[in-house]
Amino acid sequence: MPASYAYLGPEGTFTEVALRTLPETATRQLIPYVSVQSALDAVRGGEAEAAFVPIENSVEGGITTTLDELVAGEPLMIYREVLLSITFALLVRPGTALSDIKTVSAHPAAQPQVRNWLKANLPEAVWESAASNADAARLVQEGRYDAAFAGEFAASRYGLAALETGIHDAENAQTRFVLVGRPARPAAPTGADKTSIVLWQRDDHPGGLRDLLGEFATRGINLMVLQSRPTGAGIGNYCFCIDAEGHITDRRVADALMGLKRICRDVRFLGSYPRANVTAADVPAPLTGTSDSAFVAAADWVARCQDGRF
Amino acid sequence: MPASYAYLGPEGTFTEVALRTLPETATRQLIPYVSVQSALDAVRGGEAEAAFVPIENSVEGGITTTLDELVAGEPLMIYREVLLSITFALLVRPGTALSDIKTVSAHPAAQPQVRNWLKANLPEAVWESAASNADAARLVQEGRYDAAFAGEFAASRYGLAALETGIHDAENAQTRFVLVGRPARPAAPTGADKTSIVLWQRDDHPGGLRDLLGEFATRGINLMVLQSRPTGAGIGNYCFCIDAEGHITDRRVADALMGLKRICRDVRFLGSYPRANVTAADVPAPLTGTSDSAFVAAADWVARCQDGRF
Amino acid sequence: MPASYAYLGPEGTFTEVALRTLPETATRQLIPYVSVQSALDAVRGGEAEAAFVPIENSVEGGITTTLDELVAGEPLMIYREVLLSITFALLVRPGTALSDIKTVSAHPAAQPQVRNWLKANLPEAVWESAASNADAARLVQEGRYDAAFAGEFAASRYGLAALETGIHDAENAQTRFVLVGRPARPAAPTGADKTSIVLWQRDDHPGGLRDLLGEFATRGINLMVLQSRPTGAGIGNYCFCIDAEGHITDRRVADALMGLKRICRDVRFLGSYPRANVTAADVPAPLTGTSDSAFVAAADWVARCQDGRF
């Protein structure tokens, strides 16, 4: 029985398209789940080797369900990320003309991406939210709605025609997905990696968050994402989901994590994994004094000082 | 014709309850709108004096629609905030017993708050999402669903009975609402104020965000919220919505804003307004050297030095 | 009666040579004083318009007498600095050969500069300290010692011959002198200025000094000198003499001084004045966001926010 990957279904969504960009999916069974939580629980329960879920979208921001599961659920780790550009096709039953469209449907997350197109091209159409873009396509197939916004790839699956493609209000609309598994040793660094963590501050005082970020800054580590999430202890209580450049086996990253672990109430490690669409050649060298060799040399020097030999 | 306040409708939701805690609503016409955007547009278009919308909830985090409108829409300002503790009642048609309930409905945002209660008390009930909790109550009244999770106050409006009250999975579940108007001079400081801004970094480098936060930290200003939002320029591009203690007419706050304005690509001022549920007596005095008088004395001293008299 | 400048005498020392590089000395009476303190007291007492004294030397460091007078004495201000490269001549009575020299004399501060030369060329000569290099030359003239290390310019004054010139152990040996007067409005900025201050910390805690320096760093201001001096309250109590780039009428400098004034126990302004040997063309433009115009724009923006017009 092949290992299986859970993913946020249904079939025929951008999530599945993104998932299939991972080479190993050729040899995995891909199983759609109805929710992020159920996909992640499949991993926790051992039914799936990993789960593939959206974590962020360049228009709407962080996918809070995914973040909150990673922050507060039974520990999981991120092993891969995929970045997918999102453009929509307007899918209709073959033969439908633009002027025939009275109702359009899609997942609510699609709305900000197609709003301007709708205003310009179908100002009278009524919007009907669907559970997913694929579901909207299915409902068009069934005749319930006239048109669906979905990925062009969904047309063939549902016997629909793409009346228009490449629809996207925002330039650079992208969704970021992560492949999540049970905690294990992270893959070896590739030279273009990132590290995800969650921080809970020890107490709240002026400069508290600045000092946390200082643990990265003083080691020349760029942050890619900083996202606050409520801790559940009431308004005003947050933890911070952070993506930082580098791999936990990079000395400067390990050193920063040690500093954070000391000064934070808690730190959760969410994984070190290759950055999507970036290769080692694109990554600038660490600033002077923050390379692995600088760390090794400094540790060696301190050891010699402790010993009186220098 | 009395001035009117727009609010996120429909009637009978927590938003209306929160809005009615503002004394001046007694003399305002309160008009429900179908969306945050339409309520805010009513203000922008001059149809309403102000709009009352949720901005944050202690379980789900920031309300992104509201944040994104304040961040990127035509400029508005926050004049007031209200904090409301959220507990749900299970509303049914009179005569319905717990064992009769096969379907329950509420806005999806209610789900995380009632999940555990449902699992314990109605494990078999089917969840049906509604456009609002009030709408769920209406659908129960109409006989479409058996029970709705909504504020207890909605019972009488829809002729329902509260079979159970005080339902809340998370302790301290609260929603924060803001009253938003067109830009104008902020109300005078009360001694327990907060200031909301949006920051766009000039460029991204190690320590960039730390330095921004340093403008608050070095002036002893506590942050209450830091929420990143995508700028729309693709994954990895964020702006930061920040609530800081103090009023823009407090010298230390004005000074911090000046510093930020200099080092940021852009700063948007979203208002200085009284903190909900906090009075001046609860607010600790500024740290030494950050009081208004310390700022005045320092400015005076520098002026005298520039003049050679000291 | 022409205005007079006091200077650290006697005549014929490097101090006088440095003083005479100031154009206005052509129309001033130049009066030597026996000590830094007496020269500064002449200014305080109104006998002299200004005093010219050494403040730092690149081999020995800060001239503590001058620093301590500026730090703790009746307030004075620096109006000018002069940088003089120091090389020594070996002055002898005409006819003296190197092999005749049994005793050499100079001010003790000259010793580290000629030590290597002596070891190589006059290993047997006995060193005799003098009150000044000029005094050493006088004592050679009187026949008390065989040779003096002094500025070449002193030869003619004392009827001596320079047996060797250009003697200096350290490359780049320089002395920095300052022209000090009673407090008055500083001269207008030249574009290549520096500002001298003294800081006393409010209390001592981890990060205290870092935070003081942060007031410069966050405004992109380079430090040129940081010199600690005892406060007289016992070992472990220091104040800091700092030279920073820029003029007190530069907004970023004024802003940094305001910040320091607020967070320090005390700040003493010692003047803003042109940097020696540097012209405006050599000075890099302020970092983005720290120019005068950035400060003006930021202040204007905050004022408009306070007024609700933006």
Place this chain on the structure above:
Amino acid sequence: MPASYAYLGPEGTFTEVALRTLPETATRQLIPYVSVQSALDAVRGGEAEAAFVPIENSVEGGITTTLDELVAGEPLMIYREVLLSITFALLVRPGTALSDIKTVSAHPAAQPQVRNWLKANLPEAVWESAASNADAARLVQEGRYDAAFAGEFAASRYGLAALETGIHDAENAQTRFVLVGRPARPAAPTGADKTSIVLWQRDDHPGGLRDLLGEFATRGINLMVLQSRPTGAGIGNYCFCIDAEGHITDRRVADALMGLKRICRDVRFLGSYPRANVTAADVPAPLTGTSDSAFVAAADWVARCQDGRF
């Protein structure tokens, strides 16, 4: 042959008194040297086990000869410090009355400490500088001067009487001495230790020095001394002599030194040794997150994350 300690002579000075407070001097041969440099060279050359020299005085500041030898000379390490309160006695030949005193002598460093007393009690007396206070006493014994300022302990040695004792202009006048040896393993921590280092900045930019100090600040380490010294590369080039609390085997100190070693052009370790006049009971516990156990726990946690077990 017993091991010997070199010290800055001559005999009968405060240095010798301070040295004799060290218990082990009972079994050491104490050998006076004519200069700090010669005493330190005796250690470097193996003639002496250690050298005892003044390093700082609360009135005049750092003893630059000592600092510069430790900074730039062949490496040595500090093993002990002694703090001595300095008050002077006025020593005269037996039978001399105050009104008989026409000339007074002492080392120039004594002058700031007795100036006020002289002005009040012997305003007409002529000051004659001596090579040391002990030498001044000897010259009084020989009848060359009428009175000497020296430690009271010098009276018996030179057959003089103390006409007045406890003379000191500055309250809390103290001199700090250090016992210096060849590099070797530092003594074990006592709980009340300090660590001395010299830092050379990699380059000079706004915030450079602040960042160096940040390596201490972020680990909650207090600085006791920060003294800049010229590097010899010309005016404007300095290194920094720093005394920080803690021992190099304290994790937070070792960690700070590693950080400095990475970001500095060079760091010289000058030793970790017990603080004079302070016991472990006087030393506050490290701030939360900076204790040895916090460092161990953090390193352990990172190792487990690297291994996927947490």
